[in-house]
Amino acid sequence: MTSFTKPVGLKTLPDAFLRLNLLGKSPALHDAMRVIERVAAVDATVLIQGGTGTGKELAARAIHYLSPRRDFPFIPVNCGALPDTLLESELFGHERGAFTDAKQACRGLVAQADGGTLFLDEVEAMTPRAQVVLLRFLQDGQYRPVGGRQVMSGNVRIVASSNVDLEELCRSGQFRQDLMFRFRVLSVTMPPLRDRGGDAVLLAEHFLQSYALQYRRPARRFAPATVAWIRDHGWPGNVRELQNLILREVLMTDDETVDFARPAALDRAGLSQALLDQAFKQAKAHAVAQFEKDYLCRLLARASGNVSLAARLSCKDRSALNRLVKKHGLATRDFR
Numbered sequence: 610m611t612s613f614t615k616p617v618g619l620k621t622l623p624d625a626f627l628r629l630n631l632l633g634k635s636p637a638l639h640d641a642m643r644v645i646e647r648v649a650a651v652d653a654t655v656l657i658q659g660g661t662g663t664g665k666e667l668a669a670r671a672i673h674y675l676s677p678r679r680d681f682p683f684i685p686v687n688c689g690a691l692p693d694t695l696l697e698s699e700l701f702g703h704e705r706g707a708f709t710d711a712k713q714a715c716r717g718l719v720a721q722a723d724g725g726t727l728f729l730d731e732v733e734a735m736t737p738r739a740q741v742v743l744l745r746f747l748q749d750g751q752y753r754p755v756g757g758r759q760v761m762s763g764n765v766r767i768v769a770s771s772n773v774d775l776e777e778l779c780r781s782g783q784f785r786q787d788l789m790f791r792f793r794v795l796s797v798t799m800p801p802l803r804d805r806g807g808d809a810v811l812l813a814e815h816f817l818q819s820y821a822l823q824y825r826r827p828a829r830r831f832a833p834a835t836v837a838w839i840r841d842h843g844w845p846g847n848v849r850e851l852q853n854l855i856l857r858e859v860l861m862t863d864d865e866t867v868d869f870a871r872p873a874a875l876d877r878a879g880l881s882q883a884l885l886d887q888a889f890k891q892a893k894a895h896a897v898a899q900f901e902k903d904y905l906c907r908l909l910a911r912a913s914g915n916v917s918l919a920a921r922l923s924c925k926d927r928s929a930l931n932r933l934v935k936k937h938g939l940a941t942r943d944f945r
């Protein structure tokens with residue numbers, strides 16, 4: 610550990626979070642930021658809870674970068690994506706020959722994150738066996754690489770996150786209560802976007818500007834009715850839903866005014882009955898065309914407008930790709 614710094618003062622709080630890309634002015638978010646700030650200064654295990662897309666990963670990064678461990682690694686691990694045995698070897702590493710594919714010894718993520726923070730994402734998806742393995746590690750910070758004898762000591766701070774209420778899962782017997790208690794020494798709850806007042810509009814404007822810059826699209830603004838719609842929408846998918854909606858709008862339209870009241874925009878938001886009423890074939894053609902244009906925009910942005918590179922990245926024939934670019938009326942120079 611290098612230096613222990615003072616926690617940032619409350620007055621400078623939104624600025625500190627601005628640098629960490631966590632934006633918002635609502636009291637609900639500021640309450641969460643205050644908790645994050647306190648939690649960051651204390652070196653104990655944290656559980657971050659909140660609905661899908663509320664910013665749990667951003668919160669975990671904020672905890673790390675505001676903490677004395679900030680100069681050491683922040684390593685995310687998606688617990689839901691890994692089967693038992695893999696999770697164990699991912700976390701703790703393995704010796705050569707520990708299992709069929711283990712041609713050489715490999716350091717685990719606990720060792721790689723040494724001195725830093727290990728972010729265990731989606732812990733609700735951990736199997737009972739993985740829960741036992743982790744519980745043992747959390748008890749004393751000691752572990753053994755898979756197939757190894759030597760007991761190692763880990764120096765990581767654990768930040769866990771869950772999309773669902775772990776207490777509820779414990780009650781129904783799907784999650785170990787002792788593990789939940791280990792995770793929940795400290796806790797942070799990210800509020801749903803619908804409880805953040807004007808933040809939805811603030812975030813929408815932020816995403817509109819930053820995506821236009823990133824994808825070299827024209828600058829634009831929201832129609833007044835759209836601002837009202839954004840403010841009042843329930844946002845079940847929270848910030849991620851809002852972010853994706855704006856990204857699609859930026860990529861798919863060139864109008865100076867963004868107006869979600871237009872049927873085309875509503876289709877993209879999945880809100881229009883019109884799409885459902887179309888015959889299946891038509892609807893499919895429509896969806897495919899949208900996908901193609903969306904994909905091409907991202908691809909060309911990534912390849913900075915270079916069609917040969919774009920062809921290689923997408924494993925498509927160069928001339929076929931060129932035809933597709935023309936079909937959708939895209940100009941490669943817009944991406945240079």
Ligand SMILES: Nc1ncnc2c1ncn2[C@@H]1O[C@H](COP(=O)(O)OP(=O)(O)OP(=O)(O)O)[C@@H](O)[C@H]1O
Nearest residue numbers: 630631632633660661662663664665666667848849
């Ligand atoms: N307050 C915020 N300001 C700016 N961007 C945000 C904010 N909250 C979330 N985002 C953005 O929204 C997206 C979702 O955030 P994040 O991945 O942290 O959420 P999550 O709770 O981990 O979501 P999931 O449950 O889907 O894993 C990210 O692209 C993130 O950058």
Ligand SMILES: [Mg+2]
Nearest residue numbers: 665666730770
């Ligand atoms: Mg997440």
